Amino acid sequence: MNILALDLGTSSVRGLVLDGDARPLPDALARRKVTLTVHDDGTGTLDPARYLACLAECLDELAAAGHLDGVELVATSAQWHSVVPLDAGGAPLGAVLTWLDTRPVPLARAAGPADADAFHQRTGAWWHRCYWTVRLPWLREHCGTPIARFVGLAEYVFGELLHEGPMAVSQASGTGLLDLRTVDWDAEALALAGARPEELPVLATQDWRGRLRPAYARRWPALARAAWAVPVGDGAASNVGSGCVDESRAAVTVGTSAAVRLVQHMPAHRDLPRLPHELWRYRVDHDHVVTGSAYSSGGNLFAWAHRELRLPEGAELDAALARLSPDGGRPANVRFGGDRPPGLAPAGSGELRGLSFGTTATEILAGLMRGMCDLIAVDLAELESTVDGPVDVVLGGGAVAASGWWRSAFAAALAPRTVWHQPNPEIGAIGAALVALGRIDAAAGLTGIVRTDEKDSYS
Known part of the structure; x- marks a missing residue:
């Protein structure tokens, strides 16, 4: 069994093929640089459509070289904290807000957690611009168009390529909205974010596996029957890989x-x-x-x-x-x-x-x-x-x-x-x-x- 491993990074997107023991196969690597838009005002964003296109180019390159033959499992390391606002049809309403974006601030009328330490202990996070508790209200205020749902970059990519794109508990923990003990959305964090569970991705089960949509299965037939595992936060994945x-x-x-x-x-x-x-x-x-x-x-x-x-x-x-x-x-x-x-x-x-x-x-x-x-x-x-x-x-x-x-x-x-x-x-x-x-x-x-x-x- 071979494994296709994807890395959805901030400066590049990469795909490489590993053997069944997670060892890289010779020359089975494709990489595309992505353009991170940064400005002095704290902007740090990615174009979601272009990002998806870069990933598709990597898979095209691997497929053309025959490297996808024998792949049975797809694993993904993906950046934490990103968020993409979507309309009712699932189309992005703006850029991907990455971890690097420092513009979000709490709204003037907003108050933080009732007990900041208890909130930190439950979620592992703070009421901070990096997390969805601050990012979602800020996006609603600045989007200019009603937002139907919010997803991370990994869920956007999976939602486009696969039949469904649920959120792994690893990615969910990076939003600052997850209770780490119950592995479910934290009620107080949702209130701070002004979000209902139906406006967020469905949380993936521990044994979830995804499949390519028919159009992409035809584009990459070697992956038609491959199982896609839930994405892992890039920091967690790097620790394991180290x-x-x-x-x-x-x-x-x-x-x-x-x-x-x-x-x-x-x-x-x-x-x-x-x-x-x-x-x-x-x-x-x-x-x-x-x-x-x-x-x-x-x-x-x-x-x-x-x-x-x-x-x-x-x-x-x-x-x-x-x-x-x-x-x-x-x-x-x-x-x-x-x-x-x-x-x-x-x-x-x-x-x-x-x-x-x-x-x-x-x-x-x-x-x-x-x-x-x-x-x-x-x-x-x-x-x-x-x-x-x-x-x-x-x-x-x-x-x-x-x-x-x-x-x-x-x-x-x-x-x-x-x-x-x-x-x-x-x-x-x-x-x-x-x-x-x-x-x-x-x-x-x-x-x-x-x-x-x-x-x-x-x-």
């Missing part, structure tokens, strides 16, 4: 954004341990939760610096960074895209400090990367307070896979913990496949993780 599925290992993932997270076995309908105020908690599936902290900056910092500072390429950049110590560079506030919850710093809060006429572009880049390391180190300590003792750390994601200096900077900032590196950049897709297979626990034995420390050769 082999971080218990309390001994935390994952630090740097893709477009960045996060530090810990997965624990906590079945639904059981009481959950207390959640520290500064951390969020979402669901991986009905049996596991993921706890952590996330940031609007990550690989996008590297991309910004590379573009605006005209940094050297490849080996030349590596050599320039190698001349700096892992704690080198210039001090920086890396909140270029504002804060993820619970912080409220708006987009445009980034700062560069300590500059002189002798400061080089490489030193600025190093300061940005080290700034991310220091932010994560603080929240990792908070995460460790929820478990017994220090944890090992596994670095993952395309941004750290591409930069040995950044890996060494993380090793220095997170010392004395043991820091490992998962060099495979497709950890999200692989993790989603393992969740779909019901093999989360097996992820702890993933091979390919290598030791990273201050003596990293920057290879």
